[in-house]
Amino acid sequence: xxxxxSDSDQDEYDWVETFCDKRxxxxxxxxxxxxxxxxxxxxxxxxxxxxYKTALKLIRNxxxxxxxxxxxxxxxEIEQDTEYLYGxxxxxxxxxxxxxxxxxxxxxAGIFGKCPNVFCKRQPCxxxxxxxxxxxxxxxxxxxxxxxxxxxKLRYRKIDGAYFGTTFPHLLLNTRKKMRPMKPPQEYxxxxxxxxxxxxxxxxxINKEEEEEINNQKKEENEEEFxxxxx
Numbered sequence: 001x002x003x004x005x006s007d008s009d010q011d012e013y014d015w016v017e018t019f020c021d022k023r024x025x026x027x028x029x030x031x032x033x034x035x036x037x038x039x040x041x042x043x044x045x046x047x048x049x050x051x052y053k054t055a056l057k058l059i060r061n062x063x064x065x066x067x068x069x070x071x072x073x074x075x076x077e078i079e080q081d082t083e084y085l086y087g088x089x090x091x092x093x094x095x096x097x098x099x100x101x102x103x104x105x106x107x108x109a110g111i112f113g114k115c116p117n118v119f120c121k122r123q124p125c126x127x128x129x130x131x132x133x134x135x136x137x138x139x140x141x142x143x144x145x146x147x148x149x150x151x152x153k154l155r156y157r158k159i160d161g162a163y164f165g166t167t168f169p170h171l172l173l174n175t176r177k178k179m180r181p182m183k184p185p186q187e188y189x190x191x192x193x194x195x196x197x198x199x200x201x202x203x204x205x206i207n208k209e210e211e212e213e214i215n216n217q218k219k220e221e222n223e224e225e226f227x228x229x230x231x
Contacts, residue, residue: 015058019086024155026111027127027139027164029102031086031093036060045088048134055082059089087163088134094164100172104179107172113152115143123181125150126169129161137161142169145181 020028035041036059046052059082070078093099106112107124114122125141128149139159140149151157173180 014061015082016061016086019083024159027106027152027156027159028086028090029094029099029106031059031089032098033060035093035096035098036089041092042089045085048088049081049085051078051081052085054078055085058082059086084134087160090163091129091132091165091168094168095171100175103168104172104176107179113141113150115145115148116150117143117146117148120145126172127152127164128169129164129166132162132165134160134162139164144169144173144179145183 016030019025020030036056042056049055055078058078094103103126107126110124112127113125115125117123120143123143123145125143128140128142130137130140137160138157139152139161141152142149152159
């Protein structure tokens with residue numbers, strides 16, 4: 001059985017669908033069950049997650065926590081570990097063919113946000129991390145038109161960038177060349193002006209203009225005097 005992008009049986013609890021449906025988790029795609037069920041795809045993750053077995057069972061939908069037998073603190077720790085493990089698996093899944101297909105669908109729908117550069121004309125962006133190692137930096141969004149990085153909306157700024165990795169946007173665009181946008185015809189480069197420097201430059205410019213005006217006035221007066229003498 002595999003997960004699809006459509007709704008599943010409402011009577012059965014699915015941790016992955018519940019997680020992805022939460023506000024603030026819209027960037028995440030549903031990871032296919034077949035991918036999660038393959039231990040090969042999870043190589044090296046066991047050592048990174050404290051409650052690995054329990055978290056994996058929740059993701060695989062093979063274990064339902066009995067909350068009454070666990071303390072609130074323990075339930076919170078397990079939930080955090082499950083989200084952490086899902087993020088680590090997610091970074092691997094989205095560079096597979098099926099993962100890129102699902103993320104491309106979100107990209108075309110503008111789920112990841114639009115570029116704030118006015119010359120990009122609301123070009124859809126892609127999620128990216130600055131590091132592949134978790135807990136180093138938060139998520140950024142990449143504009144494939146101006147090729148700059150921007151901060152996502154506020155509710156996405158706590159997401160670990162490693163859950164999307166450093167190579168995803170470029171791999172997606174290289175394998176789906178029709179999705180590549182044209183570069184903007186103009187490039188916007190904002191200028192940072194130091195008020196003190198600007199004030200000095202302005203005063204010098206004013207003094208220069210006043211001096212030129214005085215010289216021109218004297219020149220005109222001299223020409224008038226000369227014309228009178230000639231007459």
